[in-house]
Structures are given as C-alpha cells and as structure tokens.
Amino acid sequence: MKLLAILCGFVAFSTATILENGRVRETHSVDTKVAKIATNSTGWKTYGPNATELSYKGRWDDKHISWWAAPGLKFGFSGQNLAITFGNLTSDGVLVAYRVSGLDWQMSNITAGAAHQFVSPSTPGLNATLASQLPLVFELRVTNWAYGVQISAVHISSGEKLIKIPDYSRKIEFIGDSLMAGYSATYEALSGFGYNIGAGFGNVEFSITAYPGICLHDAECWGNARGQEYQFYRTVDTSPRAISLYGTSPPRWDFSAHADPDVVLINIGTNDNNTATPPTREQYLQSYLAFVPAVHKLYPRAQIVLMSLWNGFSRTGSSYRQSGAYIDEIYQVYQTYVREGYVHYFNSTGILQHNDIGPQWHPTDVGHIKVASHVMQYLRIKFGWEFGATGPEVQHETLYWNDEVGY
Ligand SMILES: *[C@@H]1O[C@H](CO)[C@@H](O)[C@H](O)[C@H]1NC(C)=O
Ligand SMILES: *[C@@H]1O[C@H](CO)[C@@H](O)[C@H](O)[C@H]1NC(C)=O
Ligand SMILES: *[C@@H]1O[C@H](CO)[C@@H](O)[C@H](O)[C@H]1NC(C)=O
Ligand SMILES: *[C@@H]1O[C@H](CO)[C@@H](O)[C@H](O)[C@H]1NC(C)=O
Ligand SMILES: *[C@@H]1O[C@H](CO)[C@@H](O)[C@H](O)[C@H]1NC(C)=O
Ligand SMILES: *[C@@H]1O[C@H](CO)[C@@H](O)[C@H](O)[C@H]1NC(C)=O
Ligand SMILES: *[C@@H]1O[C@H](CO)[C@@H](O)[C@H](O)[C@H]1NC(C)=O
Numbered sequence: 001m002k003l004l005a006i007l008c009g010f011v012a013f014s015t016a017t018i019l020e021n022g023r024v025r026e027t028h029s030v031d032t033k034v035a036k037i038a039t040n041s042t043g044w045k046t047y048g049p050n051a052t053e054l055s056y057k058g059r060w061d062d063k064h065i066s067w068w069a070a071p072g073l074k075f076g077f078s079g080q081n082l083a084i085t086f087g088n089l090t091s092d093g094v095l096v097a098y099r100v101s102g103l104d105w106q107m108s109n110i111t112a113g114a115a116h117q118f119v120s121p122s123t124p125g126l127n128a129t130l131a132s133q134l135p136l137v138f139e140l141r142v143t144n145w146a147y148g149v150q151i152s153a154v155h156i157s158s159g160e161k162l163i164k165i166p167d168y169s170r171k172i173e174f175i176g177d178s179l180m181a182g183y184s185a186t187y188e189a190l191s192g193f194g195y196n197i198g199a200g201f202g203n204v205e206f207s208i209t210a211y212p213g214i215c216l217h218d219a220e221c222w223g224n225a226r227g228q229e230y231q232f233y234r235t236v237d238t239s240p241r242a243i244s245l246y247g248t249s250p251p252r253w254d255f256s257a258h259a260d261p262d263v264v265l266i267n268i269g270t271n272d273n274n275t276a277t278p279p280t281r282e283q284y285l286q287s288y289l290a291f292v293p294a295v296h297k298l299y300p301r302a303q304i305v306l307m308s309l310w311n312g313f314s315r316t317g318s319s320y321r322q323s324g325a326y327i328d329e330i331y332q333v334y335q336t337y338v339r340e341g342y343v344h345y346f347n348s349t350g351i352l353q354h355n356d357i358g359p360q361w362h363p364t365d366v367g368h369i370k371v372a373s374h375v376m377q378y379l380r381i382k383f384g385w386e387f388g389a390t391g392p393e394v395q396h397e398t399l400y401w402n403d404e405v406g407y
Contacts (some may be wrong), residue, residue, distance in 0.1 A: 004247070018186055023184065027397075029095070029112055032116040037155050037190065044083070045158045049151040050243055053162035058143075058207045059235050061251060065149040068188035069181040069208040073151060076135030079160030079168045080126070082119035084140075084307065087150030088112050091241065094147040097117050097190050098140045100126055102392040107191075135163040143190040145181035145212060146239040162251060170385065171205040172198055173261035177271050178212030182368065184360035187396055189296075191365050197265070197370030202389025211237040215272040217287040219277035227266055227279075229287050232295075260299045263379065265346075266291075267307040273325035285329045302353055304390055307346045307375075308333050312361060313354035320354035356368040365398055 020027040039046040047053070056064075058071035060144020064087070090112040097105040098118050103125045110116060113296035119126065119138065129135075142148055156162065164268040174180050174194040189195055191209065198206025209232055213222030224238040225248070234250040235241035242250060269288070272279040279287070295304060311325035330345075337343040351374050356367030363371065379385050 017309075020186060021081075022344045025105060025397075029109060032108040032118055033111055034083060034115050036115045037085060037115045037153075039153065040158070044081075044155045044157055045160060047154045047162055048154075049145075051154065051162060052156065053164040054151075055165060055167065056110065057205065059209065059253060061235045063089065065245075066142050066150075067242065069140050069145040069210045069240075070143070070195045071148065072141040072305070073106075073153070074139045074165055076137050076163030077114045077156050077160065078134050078136075078163065079157035080119065080121045081117070081155075081157045081160075081383075082115040082124075083115050083155040084151060085153040086110050087152040089150040089245070090404070091147035091149070094149060095143045095187075096140055096149065097143055097187070097396065099393075101130075101137045101207075102391045105396045107143075107187075107396075110367045114154075116147065116259060117156070118140065122307065135165075135307070136171060139166055139193075141190055143187050145146045145178075145183065145189045146237065146241060148241065167205050168203050168388075170201075170203065171207075171259055171261040172201075173264045173302070174198070174206065174210055174267075175210045175228060175264060175294055176210035176267040177214045178210070178362060179270060180208060180210035180267050181212055181272065185214045185368055186360055188366055189323040190396060191368055192283065193363070193368040193371040194265075196368055196395060197375050199218070199394050200372055200376050200389060201379075201385065204385070204388070207261075208237065210313060211239070213269075213271055214238060215271050215277070215279055216268040216291060216350060217283050219278040219283075220382065221271045221277050227287070228270075229291055239287075255298055261302050263383065264293075264295055264299060264302050264304045265307065265375065266304065266338065269326045269330065270309050270311055273309070280309075281329060283325070284326060285332065288329065288333045291335060292333055292343060296337075296340075296342055302342070304341055305346050306380075307328055308348045310348055310352050313352075315358060322349065322352070322354075324349070344382065348374075354373060365395070369398070 018027055051077050055074045059067045090178040092112040096108050096110055097107055099105045180194040185191035194208040215221035215227040216223045218227035231238055235248045235253045272284045308330055309325040311323045313320050313322050334345040352367050353369050356363055359365045
C-alpha cells in the first residue's frame with residue numbers, strides 16, 4: 001500500500017481547502033478571531049491553561065500543546081461568553097471543530113497567538129433560554145492529525161465561572177496509523193473511524209494515538225523516525241512539529257497521571273507491510289508479540305482488541321478482492337494470548353468494499369463510518385457497552401440527501 005504520499009502532503013501551515021471528489025467542498029467555517037483579550041480585562045474573567053476545571057482529551061504536553069489525532073478540550077461554564085487565547089506554538093491556521101453542549105459542531109481556523117471567541121449571546125442556536133440551562137458545555141477538537149493548538153488562556157464573562165465536567169467512566173485507547181487518524185478523510189481525524197467510534201458512543205472517553213505512515217516495528221517508516229513500539233509511550237507524535245520542539249528526545253507520556261482505558265483497539269501494520277522499508281514479516285510478528293503484553297502490563301484491566309487489516313483492494317478477474325496485510329501474523333498474535341483472557345480479534349474483512357477506498361488509498365468518509373459502526377456494535381455485544389449518543393451529531397457534514405422522489 002503506497003502510504004508514501006502521506007508525507008509529501010505535509011506543509012508547515014494548514015491552508016488547504018477541503019475537497020470532496022475533487023471539487024471544493026462547501027464549508028461553513030466561523031470567523032471567531034477577536035482582538036487580543038488581556039487577562040481579566042473589562043467584562044472578562046481569565047483562567048490559565050492549567051485551571052482544574054479544564055479537561056484535556058487525548059495527549060497534551062506540559063506546555064498545553066496538543067498532539068496526535070483529534071485531541072480535545074472540554075469544560076462547563078456559566079454566562080454567555082467564552083473565548084480562548086491560543087499560544088504561539090499553535091499551528092497557524094489550524095482547523096478546529098467546536099460545539100456547545102449537544103448542538104452541532106462548528107468549524108473555525110485558529111490563528112497562533114490570537115484570541116478566538118467561540119460563544120457569545122449571538123451564537124446560533126444558543127439563546128438566553130438555553131444559556132440559562134447551566135452548565136453549558138464547551139468542547140473543542142483539533143481536526144488534523146499533525147497540527148495542534150496551544151492553550152494559553154480561557155476567558156468567560158466576569159462574575160461567571162468555569163465548571164469541571166466529570167469524565168465518563170469508560171475509556172478507549174486507539175493505537176494506529178493514518179487509517180485511524182483519518183488521513184485524507186474530509187475532516188481528517190474528526191472523520192476517521194477512531195474518532196467515530198469514540199465520539200459515536202457518546203459516553204466514553206477516548207484517546208487516538210495514531211499517526212500517518214507510522215509502523216508498529218520501531219524503524220523509520222514513510223518519514224516517521226520511530227515506530228509505535230517506541231512512540232506510543234511518548235507524549236508527542238512523530239510530526240515535524242514535534243521534532244522541531246523536542247528533537248529526538250520526546251517526553252514520556254505519564255500514564256500514571258491519566259485514567260487507564262477499559263478497551264485498547266489496535267489497528268497497526270499496514271505501513272510495516274511493504275517491501276520498501278525495513279520491517280520483515282518476522283520483525284513485525286515479533287514486535288506485535290512483544291507489544292501486546294507490554295500494553296497489558298501498562299493497562300492490566302484493559303481488554304485489547306486486535307483488528308485485522310484490509311490494506312487495499314484490487315481487481316481480480318471479474319470482481320475485486322481485498323489484499324489484506326499480515327492476516328496470519330495478527331491472528332497468530334491473537335492465538336498466542338487469547339487464553340490469558342484479555343485479547344480479542346476483530347475481523348474487519350467484508351466491512352469495506354473496493355469503492356469505500358479513496359484515491360489516497362484510505363477509507364472515504366463512508367468507509368470510516370462503516371468500520372466505526374461495526375466496531376461499535378462489536379463492543380456493545382462483546383462488552384455490554386450501550387450507545388450514549390442517541391441524537392447529537394457525531395459525523396459532521398455527512399448529510400447526503402436526495403429530495404427528488406420522481407425518478
Ligand atoms: C478557513 O480556512 C479554510 C481553508 O483555508 C478556508 O477555506 C476558509 O475560508 C477559512 N475560513 C475563515 C472563516 O477564514
Ligand atoms: C483573574 O480574576 C480571577 C477572579 O476574579 C482571579 O482569581 C485571578 O487570580 C485573576 N487572574 C490574574 C492573573 O490576575
Ligand atoms: C497554574 O500555573 C500557575 C503558574 O505557572 C501556578 O502558579 C498555579 O499554581 C498552577 N495552578 C494549578 C491548579 O496547577
Ligand atoms: C506570542 O509571542 C509574542 C512575542 O514574543 C508575545 O508578545 C505574546 O505574548 C505571545 N502570545 C502568546 C499568546 O503567548
Ligand atoms: C431558545 O431555543 C429553544 C431551543 O431551540 C427554543 O425552544 C426557545 O423557544 C428559544 N427561545 C427564544 C426566546 O428564542
Ligand atoms: C503483507 O501481508 C500479506 C498478507 O498477509 C502477505 O502476504 C505479504 O507477504 C506481506 N508483505 C510484506 C512485504 O510483508
Ligand atoms: C475473517 O472474515 C472472512 C470473511 O468472512 C473469513 O473468510 C475469514 O476466515 C475470517 N478470518 C478469521 C480468522 O476468522
């Protein structure tokens with residue numbers, strides 16, 4: 001599978017237009033940038049980025065910079081005004097999704113070092129009646145898998161307060177590559193199956209430790225210096241942004257400071273499965289055989305689900321067939337540990353068809369939703385998890401409709 005294309009598309013600043021089937025997508029981003037808001041300036045009350053009411057989702061470093069795919073920030077607040085000052089270490093122009101309570105996602109481009117006001121009395125859908133139903137919950141997600149934001153300050157109306165929103169009791173950790181990170185999906189990580197599963201439940205916490213081009217085996221793969229065997233234990237991903245800040249000594253992720261997941265979903269190896277970069281079949285197998293017990297040691301309570309890899313589809317005879325990657329190896333890893341009771345095998349074969357894959361060799365938005373829907377039902381049946389999102393939007397801008405009924 002030619003994931004090589006991944007890194008060619010990487011630029012320092014996010015200025016790309018969103019395309020859909022080669023055409024410019026009609027989007028509705030909100031211009032939220034406002035003039036600089038000084039700490040506790042008239043009308044405002046300012047909180048620092050380490051305020052205990054703020055819940056950071058996914059991986060953030062101690063400078064309050066976000067990493068990996070679809071990291072988020074969530075908190076409650078009183079009043080009808082909310083602004084955030086972003087630090088200079090924000091990727092300039094990065095697209096974020098934000099929403100208030102159960103209203104739909106909105107999109108906005110963030111300027112490094114600037115203040116952005118996300119909520120005001122004129123926020124669509126938010127009137128005084130709703131604003132009086134406390135607390136309003138604010139949630140922000142970075143849509144990309146390599147760009148990030150730095151939180152510098154949170155501002156609300158003076159006299160109002162931030163409110164801590166307790167975490168859901170369940171948590172999923174996703175470990176993967178570009179497939180899970182939503183590479184080439186219309187809203188990238190926000191459209192990827194990792195996010196779709198985590199947010200789809202609506203009642204679980206989740207963290208997506210996935211990055212395009214990354215291998216499991218610790219070797220240079222498609223421009224990533226290290227594999228997940230190493231990088232999963234680090235706060236930051238393998239992006240040029242991370243390297244420019246931390247060089248070759250990225251900080252270790254403090255697992256003890258964060259809740260353990262109940263389920264770890266692993267989809268990794270598509271990038272190892274090639275002839276151009278170092279891992280051999282045997283190296284991949286050995287890496288996976290070592291990785292699973294290492295993750296188990298870290299999270300002794302967690303159920304670990306190994307996904308089989310569809311890899312790609314090709315025309316064979318009068319139809320199409322998925323090529324798969326390391327089908328035997330992943331099943332062998334499963335069989336090695338299944339008797340210990342914490343390892344499960346998710347067979348992805350048959351969920352995607354050849355036309356669920358876009359020109360960049362990754363699932364389309366529809367493909368991501370198919371994978372996510374099947375995994376969610378699997379987790380529900382397997383572990384008795386109920387669906388908590390029973391109405392609010394999960395996938396943004398996937399309302400494809402037809403009102404011509406007279407064909
Ligand atoms: C946000 O960025 C996108 C991509 O560059 C652009 O199409 C859109 O017009 C921008 N929106 C605003 C409000 O600046
Ligand atoms: C801003 O105001 C709040 C509440 O009035 C106060 O707790 C906080 O210390 C102030 N921050 C600064 C940096 O002055
Ligand atoms: C937040 O950071 C400030 C300045 O670095 C420090 O004085 C304060 O104690 C920290 N607060 C919390 C809740 O960690
Ligand atoms: C960004 O850097 C400039 C210049 O060093 C500084 O004046 C400003 O306060 C910084 N902004 C933030 C939000 O950190
Ligand atoms: C505020 O919004 C709610 C929900 O959409 C609606 O029921 C209510 O009538 C609105 N109130 C006003 C004053 O517009
Ligand atoms: C990739 O996986 C397929 C399916 O398991 C296998 O046949 C093939 O040998 C693997 N290729 C490489 C280069 O490891
Ligand atoms: C996975 O599913 C495919 C399609 O149903 C089937 O052919 C294959 O045997 C399954 N693999 C395993 C290990 O059960």
